[in-house]
Amino acid sequence: MPKTKIDVPGEVHFLSILNEYGNLDKTLEPDIAEDVLLKLYHYLLLGRRFDERLISLQRQGRIGTFPPISGQEAAHLGAVATMRPSDWMVPSFRETAAELWRGRTLESVILYNNGYNEGVRIPESSNDLPVSVPVGSQILHAVGLGYAIKYRQKDDVVMTFFGDGATSEGDFHEGLNFAGVFQTPVIFVCQNNQWAISMPRSKQTRSKTLAQKALSYAVPGIQVDGNDILAVYAAAQEAVASARSGEGSTLIECVTYRMAVHTTADDPKRYRTDEEVAEWQKRDPLVRFQKYLKDKGLLTDDGIEATEAEITEKIQNAVDSAEEEMKSLGNPLDMFDHAYAELPPRLIEQREALARELEEIQKESNHG
Amino acid sequence: MAKMTMVQALNLALSQEMEKDDSVMVLGEDVGVDGGVFRVTDGLIDKYGDQRVIDTPLAEAGIVGMSIGMAVYGLRPVCEIQFSGFSYQNFHQIENHASRLRWRSQGRFHVPMVLRTPYSGGVRALEHHSESREAYYAHTPGIKMVIPSGPRNARALLISAIRDPDPVIFYESKALYRAFREEVPEEEETFPIGTSQIVREGTDLTMISYGTMMRPALEAASILQEKDGVETEVIDLLTISPLDDALFVQSVHKTGRAVVIHEAPGSFGPGAEIVSRIMEKAFFYLEAPIERVTGYDIIIPLFSRENSYIPSAQRIVRAAKKVLST
Ligand SMILES: Cc1ncc(C[n+]2csc(CCOP(=O)(O)OP(=O)(O)O)c2C)c(N)n1
Numbered sequence: 263m264p265k266t267k268i269d270v271p272g273e274v275h276f277l278s279i280l281n282e283y284g285n286l287d288k289t290l291e292p293d294i295a296e297d298v299l300l301k302l303y304h305y306l307l308l309g310r311r312f313d314e315r316l317i318s319l320q321r322q323g324r325i326g327t328f329p330p331i332s333g334q335e336a337a338h339l340g341a342v343a344t345m346r347p348s349d350w351m352v353p354s355f356r357e358t359a360a361e362l363w364r365g366r367t368l369e370s371v372i373l374y375n376n377g378y379n380e381g382v383r384i385p386e387s388s389n390d391l392p393v394s395v396p397v398g399s400q401i402l403h404a405v406g407l408g409y410a411i412k413y414r415q416k417d418d419v420v421m422t423f424f425g426d427g428a429t430s431e432g433d434f435h436e437g438l439n440f441a442g443v444f445q446t447p448v449i450f451v452c453q454n455n456q457w458a459i460s461m462p463r464s465k466q467t468r469s470k471t472l473a474q475k476a477l478s479y480a481v482p483g484i485q486v487d488g489n490d491i492l493a494v495y496a497a498a499q500e501a502v503a504s505a506r507s508g509e510g511s512t513l514i515e516c517v518t519y520r521m522a523v524h525t526t527a528d529d530p531k532r533y534r535t536d537e538e539v540a541e542w543q544k545r546d547p548l549v550r551f552q553k554y555l556k557d558k559g560l561l562t563d564d565g566i567e568a569t570e571a572e573i574t575e576k577i578q579n580a581v582d583s584a585e586e587e588m589k590s591l592g593n594p595l596d597m598f599d600h601a602y603a604e605l606p607p608r609l610i611e612q613r614e615a616l617a618r619e620l621e622e623i624q625k626e627s628n629h630g
Numbered sequence: 631m632a633k634m635t636m637v638q639a640l641n642l643a644l645s646q647e648m649e650k651d652d653s654v655m656v657l658g659e660d661v662g663v664d665g666g667v668f669r670v671t672d673g674l675i676d677k678y679g680d681q682r683v684i685d686t687p688l689a690e691a692g693i694v695g696m697s698i699g700m701a702v703y704g705l706r707p708v709c710e711i712q713f714s715g716f717s718y719q720n721f722h723q724i725e726n727h728a729s730r731l732r733w734r735s736q737g738r739f740h741v742p743m744v745l746r747t748p749y750s751g752g753v754r755a756l757e758h759h760s761e762s763r764e765a766y767y768a769h770t771p772g773i774k775m776v777i778p779s780g781p782r783n784a785r786a787l788l789i790s791a792i793r794d795p796d797p798v799i800f801y802e803s804k805a806l807y808r809a810f811r812e813e814v815p816e817e818e819e820t821f822p823i824g825t826s827q828i829v830r831e832g833t834d835l836t837m838i839s840y841g842t843m844m845r846p847a848l849e850a851a852s853i854l855q856e857k858d859g860v861e862t863e864v865i866d867l868l869t870i871s872p873l874d875d876a877l878f879v880q881s882v883h884k885t886g887r888a889v890v891i892h893e894a895p896g897s898f899g900p901g902a903e904i905v906s907r908i909m910e911k912a913f914f915y916l917e918a919p920i921e922r923v924t925g926y927d928i929i930i931p932l933f934s935r936e937n938s939y940i941p942s943a944q945r946i947v948r949a950a951k952k953v954l955s956t
């Protein structure tokens with residue numbers, strides 16, 4: 263038998279619609295209603311300003327360590343904007359703007375970042391899972407949700423998020439393979455922000471793209487300019503439509519950049535140059551989209567100022583109300599809540615022991 | 631002698647072992663250029679190069695599985711799992727292979743590797759960054775589980791762990807990484823794995839603990855002496871498995887009373903094993919039921935409530951008084 267070439271199906275495309283100079287490819291421009299465009303702008307800006315505020319709160323010791331999103335707002339917002347409220351979002355930990363879009367409150371983000379379990383509560387109106395810190399681990403949950411949706415013959419879809427580093431974890435590969443085998447309605451969104459803490463994308467894998475990893479599992483993969491919200495939106499819209507119509511999964515690699523620290527405990531000066539950051543600063547997703555909206559006549563300088571003012575107030579109110587709420591939280595006994603549907607006897611004993619101890623401490627401090 | 635934090639002392643141990651033995655390798659996420667997220671491996675890549683200080687892709691199963699292969703070949707890998715909360719991704723490699731290759735090959739191969747990983751709460755960390763799950767490893771036959779409590783013993787134990795012919799899980803307390811400095815001699819120092827230590831002598835009560843909890847235990851012992859004149863003997867286990875029961879059994883023979891302290895959840899925790907050994911080997915010497923002071927049987931809460939979860943000196947004093955009052 264001769265050695266013959268096998269035609270392996272699949273190819274990888276790169277999609278860019280609104281480039282870093284703000285130039286638009288009109289033939290590819292997605293048809294997005296004006297109010298949605300403005301809402302996207304609002305959340306892009308909210309994501310950015312909220313991030314900045316969280317960093318300053320962290321520096322002042324008013325919240326703990328957290329992972330900033332600056333520079334990546336378009337990559338996750340553009341994707342979730344194509345979903346219906348009844349769809350599911352399965353996040354990792356760097357999609358705050360998308361979570362806000364989906365209905366998570368600013369207050370809950372502050373509570374979570376300040377170490378209150380109350381901050382992981384998902385609003386009843388939303389189907390989203392809470393953030394997932396163990397890298398890549400949430401990807402398979404999305405596939406399970408997708409399988410269940412299909413089994414129940416619903417037409418909802420699931421969108422899961424993860425970083426470039428996560429593509430090295432087994433869970434990522436298992437997730438894609440399961441999605442391929444079971445043809446689940448799952449959209450895999452990789453925010454390739456070029457870094458996994460100190461590991462550059464080039465050392466994470468020798469593959470040219472992350473999108474191509476899907477091909478070995480017979481799942482289509484596409485790479486998009488993740489700082490171009492129109493490209494992210496267009497790719498996600500197509501992937502969502504295909505998942506909804508029963509055609510299975512897609513992997514979307516959003517090429518973006520982590521403008522800030524990995525978390526507030528990290529010092530990027532140890533591993534990357536200021537020049538690199540400056541280079542990416544020029545590709546800021548926010549500036550680009552602002553120009554697009556202005557060119558379209560949807561946004562004026564006054565409009566921008568008004569949005570800024572509205573957002574500043576929204577954030578201030580959220581910080582105030584979260585800090586107010588925290589005063590009434592923190593009862594240590596609450597840590598036993600939600601351990602099980604029903605607290606087992608041993609835990610009831612432990613809870614009572616702690617309650618007695620707290621009472622005694624209270625008495626002692628009254629005496630002292 | 632220089633005064634060092636535990637981070638610096640661990641760095642010294644790694645550096646000296648790498649200098650001495652070119653089969654010692656360091657691998658893990660962010661251990662090279664970044665020097666580790668806690669800086670334990672800081673500067674090693676500059677001294678020993680990227681062939682021996684390996685920044686790996688983000689995959690814990692990969693790191694541990696590869697370490698096993700390197701160890702079988704004769705290298706001495708010291709891998710870092712960035713937080714013990716992410717060591718479950720590699721648990722199958724420990725349970726299925728590292729712990730049993732000696733047995734599975736009937737002694738032909740062995741796995742002299744060390745898995746270093748930070749554990750415990752108390753540093754206002756993110757979710758999944760504060761657990762204490764030493765029981766998983768102590769429960770796994772074929773591996774050794776070590777938890778130092780200060781810069782000097784951390785340095786000595788890490789060197790012993792690297793030279794140990796069997797796989798060692800080496801838990802490092804985040805709360806102790808920079809909590810205090812200690813004199814650490816420049817010249818080599820080892821400490822035998824499987825050996826505990828009396829860190830405070832006493833005749834009335836025995837306290838048994840390890841790792842992060844040594845500080846509240848010692849604080850409780852001081853409070854008991856100052857306020858009530860109680861002389862507490864405090865034992866630092868240092869190795870959880872194989873458990874050195876001889877020292878604490880001997881101590882209980884003397885004191886007749888014991889309190890066991892750990893941060894991990896109480897049920898099925900190391901304390902349960904320690905108490906059983908006392909029952910087996912010192913039952914007729916006991917004057918009172920033994921008390922355990924541990925974390926509750928729940929997931930450690932996010933950091934605003936973690937101090938109510940983590941055993942405090944006050945909680946230990948209370949338990950001690952209960953034991954002393956019978
Ligand atoms: C399983 C696991 N291993 C290690 C970590 C520690 N850690 C947190 S984020 C991170 C890098 C993640 O990189 P990437 O997937 O690219 O996401 P990014 O942080 O860039 O958004 C690491 C190593 C973790 N959270 N989970």
Ligand SMILES: [Mg+2]
Pocket residue numbers: 425426427453454455456457458459
């Ligand atoms: Mg990344």
